[in-house]
Amino acid sequence: MRILVVEDLPDIMELFGALLEMDGAVVHKASSYNEALEIADNNEIDIVLTDYKMPGMHGLYLLDMIKHKNPNMPVILMSAYLDNDVAVKARRLGVDYILEKPFEYEELFKAIRKLLRKKWRE
Amino acid sequence: MARVKWTKEKIVKRILSLHKLGEDLSNSNVKRIDGALVGAATAYFGNWSAALEAAGLDSAEVKKASQRRRNEKIKKWTSEKVLEEIRQKADAEKDLSYAYMKEKHPALVAAAGKYVTSWKKAVEAAGFDYKEVQEKGKLHRQELNKIWRGDLLLERLDKFGESPDERDVSQKAPAFHKLLSKHFGSWRSAVSALKKRRKERK
Numbered sequence: 001m002r003i004l005v006v007e008d009l010p011d012i013m014e015l016f017g018a019l020l021e022m023d024g025a026v027v028h029k030a031s032s033y034n035e036a037l038e039i040a041d042n043n044e045i046d047i048v049l050t051d052y053k054m055p056g057m058h059g060l061y062l063l064d065m066i067k068h069k070n071p072n073m074p075v076i077l078m079s080a081y082l083d084n085d086v087a088v089k090a091r092r093l094g095v096d097y098i099l100e101k102p103f104e105y106e107e108l109f110k111a112i113r114k115l116l117r118k119k120w121r122e
Numbered sequence: 123m124a125r126v127k128w129t130k131e132k133i134v135k136r137i138l139s140l141h142k143l144g145e146d147l148s149n150s151n152v153k154r155i156d157g158a159l160v161g162a163a164t165a166y167f168g169n170w171s172a173a174l175e176a177a178g179l180d181s182a183e184v185k186k187a188s189q190r191r192r193n194e195k196i197k198k199w200t201s202e203k204v205l206e207e208i209r210q211k212a213d214a215e216k217d218l219s220y221a222y223m224k225e226k227h228p229a230l231v232a233a234a235g236k237y238v239t240s241w242k243k244a245v246e247a248a249g250f251d252y253k254e255v256q257e258k259g260k261l262h263r264q265e266l267n268k269i270w271r272g273d274l275l276l277e278r279l280d281k282f283g284e285s286p287d288e289r290d291v292s293q294k295a296p297a298f299h300k301l302l303s304k305h306f307g308s309w310r311s312a313v314s315a316l317k318k319r320r321k322e323r324k
Contacts, residue, residue, distance in 0.1 A: 009267060011267065012267060012270075012271065015271055017297075018297040018298045019278055022278070022294075022295045022298055033156075034158060038127075053225060058143060058145060058155040060143055061136070061139060061140070061143070061155075061156065064143060065135075065136070065139060068139065080266075081222075081225055083226075089143065101270065102266070102269070102270035102273065104273075104274075104277055105274050105277050105278060106277065
């Protein structure tokens with residue numbers, strides 16, 4: 001599985017990269033939305049894991065861009081402070097799973113597997 | 123860092139995406155949420171209004187809507203209410219920094235800007251030292267992330283069995299082993315943190 005991880009905190013990004021690679025993933029890392037969009041445009045990606053709050057860009061922007069280009073691309077949104085309005089907006093834009101930080105890795109990995117199984121069955 | 127290859131089409135697509143998200147499309151707001159987009163729009167269309175028009179939006183209407191939105195956001199506030207709310211939030215939230223509050227309580231921050239001129243001044247008028255607030259907020263966020271990082275590492279280490287073997291972990295997952303040592307200071311400390319975690323979870 002090829003995962004695009006979008007996170008601006010270097011320590012968290014490094015950790016997700018290591019954990020996901022241990023579980024057999026090929027991890028593409030982006031620390032900004034612009035970088036993420038470029039990676040998504042130029043690489044084969046199976047699933048996107050993105051933080052909601054990134055500096056310099058709206059939190060749901062990437063979700064909308066990705067879903068616009070590829071509606072079947074599963075997107076998991078992570079956030080430390082996601083209010084109800086944002087969650088509703090994210091669902092309207094087609095987010096596949098929302099994780100509230102701090103979460104357990106097991107929950108993330110279960111969500112990834114579930115979404116990929118669904119995607120690959122379709 | 124990857125550079126964005128801008129095109130007129132890409133710029134229009136992003137503007138329409140923000141429009142769909144219900145964002146305020148005024149130049150100043152978009153600069154805040156996607157500074158690169160405003161720069162690219164100016165380069166490709168001459169100015170932000172022309173880019174809005176190219177996306178099929180009425181730039182004059184966008185300006186009016188932006189003003190209406192700002193007025194709406196702040197109309198129920200007074201400077202006293204702003205200060206009172208800040209004091210209440212100081213008890214409930216551990217972080218009163220601009221970045222955090224702007225995300226969590228945008229209406230309050232906007233009202234502070236309107237009635238007390240800025241968030242910093244409002245926090246100070248509510249009786250807090252802003253430098254201290256910023257430092258505390260930063261430390262709080264760093265601390266939360268550090269605790270979370272440690273939890274994630276131990277959760278994974280737990281999967282290496284009852285008594286994880288350092289050689290086994292470093293061979294199977296060198297990057298993970300490195301992160302463990304970096305976070306806990308040593309392999310031994312990581313293992314003792316794992317034992318403590320298991321005990322707490324029983």
